[in-house]
Amino acid sequence: MIETKSKQIKAFIAGVNLKDPNFDYYMTELRELARANNMEVVGQASQNAENIVAGTYFGVGKINQIKAMAQGLKAKALVINDELTPTQIRNLESMTKLKVVDRTELILEIFSNRAKTKQAKLQVQLARLQYELPRLHPSENSLDQQRGSGGASGGFANRGSGETKLELNRRTIGKQISAIKKELKEISKQEDVKSARRNNSRLPQVALVGYTNAGKSTTLNELLKVFSEDSDKKQVFEKNMLFATLDTSVRRIDLPDDRSFILSDTVGFISKLPHNLIESFKATLQEAKQADLLVNVVDSSDPNMVQMTKTTQKVLQEIGITNVPMITAYNKADLTERQFPQIEGNDILYSAKDKDSIKELARLISKKIFSNYEKVNLLIPLSAGKELSYMHEYGKVTKEDYEDDGIHITAQLSPSDLIRYKKYQV
Ligand SMILES: Nc1nc2c(ncn2[C@@H]2O[C@H](COP(=O)(O)OP(=O)(O)OP(=O)(O)O)[C@@H](O)[C@H]2O)c(=O)[nH]1
């Protein structure tokens, strides 16, 4: 495991480039990931190749070169741009005499350090154990066998004879994995109930998604400040670092024209997110899957903006979120030379730190989610008090007259509410 003490570890980053046009960008990300892991990146190397060398990742010549460079720079760790096999890690470590860390472990480590809630902690732990399981290797000492006294079950000390330490470790991890999965299932059941309750309210659901550090949490906080009472209490954690958010937060936003929606903020993305991590964070990403609209927040001031946008689209696809309508919100325009706020079709250029921008963003969101609402005239009998209060809370009542035959209402209704109120239509 990587040290996370305050003292920074000098690290050398390196990768094999299999003619990937995004290679430089991946290396930039790797540098950021290393920094986020309390490492000081002192040097970098790459090798152009047709294939990865199965046993050692790099060719031998490259490894010697890296070793010499890293030694000269006093690096203690070698950070690799891809996920490595256990053999590759071992061979690279013995050849370079450096601590070797692959991209997956870096990401897992950052997630571990950031996780705060029980759900996030369990999700990260699950991903880590799944990463470790195939990487367990027999102890260096092949005689290191665990000899138990028989087949009795329970208690790790009491195992069948001749069971190797490796098998024992595998079994322990396997057990831990299923226990965590069970616990996560329980949590996710409770989450389902919560989200079903929200769904019942029939308020449209909007999810902020996007590359890590793009400003999703800031956008949520600023929308709350402009459109919600008590916004101080509802603020979420925002910070200039990778993966500041690991949990999903859900808030209600009340727009001035009586139109409300549910807004969620969730974990950010990066390229080559470890598969296990995506798997275990699926529950957290449910909100985005169920959303009526996705707001893809992009840092427009970042030179790698285009790749970041593509990364987000790719991760969304991997999670199976493919047909939710999306707008792209190019944030941090204050750090660019461009005029803002500016709406163009489904895109907005804005700054989360600018009030006018936030209002424009809300306008665009509102336009998208309420576009299929219809204006109708209804006559609701005085006896239907429940239907009336529902209408006030979730529909948009623009006109209301109490008369002898009932209440005459003009309202904006969603397609599902149109069906519900059809019998009252006049
Ligand atoms: N200059 C400027 N900085 C911004 C703007 N929006 C957000 N930031 C900063 O960008 C950093 C990241 O913001 P967050 O809101 O935490 O980003 P996020 O997308 O939630 O990031 P993760 O949770 O890590 O995925 C913070 O330091 C914010 O203050 C903006 O419009 N302009």
Ligand SMILES: [Mg+2]
């Ligand atoms: Mg965030």
